[in-house]
Structures are given as C-alpha cells and as structure tokens.
Amino acid sequence: MRIDGTFEPKPRSTMERLSTCGHTIEGARPVPFSMHILGKQVDYNQTAFGAMVVSHRMAESIADIAPGDVQRIPAIIDAAEGSWEVFNVLTCMDCIDHRRSVIHYSLLSGEPPRVPG
Numbered sequence: 001m002r003i004d005g006t007f008e009p010k011p012r013s014t015m016e017r018l019s020t021c022g023h024t025i026e027g028a029r030p031v032p033f034s035m036h037i038l039g040k041q042v043d044y045n046q047t048a049f050g051a052m053v054v055s056h057r058m059a060e061s062i063a064d065i066a067p068g069d070v071q072r073i074p075a076i077i078d079a080a081e082g083s084w085e086v087f088n089v090l091t092c093m094d095c096i097d098h099r100r101s102v103i104h105y106s107l108l109s110g111e112p113p114r115v116p117g
Contacts (some may be wrong), residue, residue, distance in 0.1 A: 022089070022092045023090075025071060025073065025088055028071070028073045028088070030074040031075050031076070032075075032076040032077075032078075033047070033075060033076070033077045033078070034077075034078055035078060035079050038079070041080065041081065041082075042055075043055040043057060043058040044058060051087075052086065052087040052089075053075055053085070053086055053087075054085055054086075055082055055085075056083035056084065056085060057082075059072050059085045059087070062087070068090065068091070069089070069091040070087045070088060070089055070090055071087070071090055072085045072086075072087065072088075073085060073087075
C-alpha cells in the first residue's frame with residue numbers, strides 16, 4: 001500500500017460487493033491485493049475500483065468515532081508491512097440538497113439525456 005502505488009484486487013467476489021453502499025457483506029473473506037508501484041506507506045489508500053484500504057491503526061481510529069458506519073474486512077497486501085483492512089461503508093448519505101439545487105445531467109458523450117414523455 002503506497003501513496004504512489006496502484007492495487008489490483010485478485011478475487012472479484014468481495015470487491016464487487018463493496019460497490020453496494022449501505023449493505024453488510026456477509027461472509028466476507030480477506031481481500032488479497034498486489035502492489036505494482038512501491039512508495040511511501042500511508043494509512044489511507046483508494047484502489048482504482050474505489051475500495052478504501054486502510055491501515056489497522058486508521059481502522060481503529062474510525063471505529064472509535066463511528067463504530068456502526070463501516071464494516072472492516074481484512075486485507076492481505078503482498079510486500080506491505082503491518083495489518084490492513086478494506087472499509088465497506090454502511091452509512092451512505094446523499095450530500096446534495098435536491099430541493100434547493102438545480103441539477104443538469106448529461107451523458108458522457110456531451111449530449112443531453114432524453115427526457116421520457
């Protein structure tokens with residue numbers, strides 16, 4: 001786990017389920033990662049797939065502040081020192097005030113989306 005490193009999850013089963021915000025992953029097994037670029041080891045890392053990989057020290061700190069807001073899943077990282085965990089976020093809050101916001105959605109192509117009707 002390095003500040004300038006990238007990670008590639010080996011098995012997809014637990015990783016695929018991490019994208020479902022707000023749901024506990026039952027029977028989650030330790031998630032193995034491979035480091036591709038070595039650098040300075042830091043407490044918080046995010047994979048290309050959006051998984052939050054944190055040191056055991058950081059996981060303990062977050063658990064003290066918000067114990068019911070994350071599920072802690074063990075992570076196995078080759079060539080990394082210490083204990084690591086993957087956070088599965090259980091408390092998801094909409095950060096946009098839809099009543100007081102004007103939002104225009106568009107497609108990646110730049111064209112406006114079709115409005116049904």
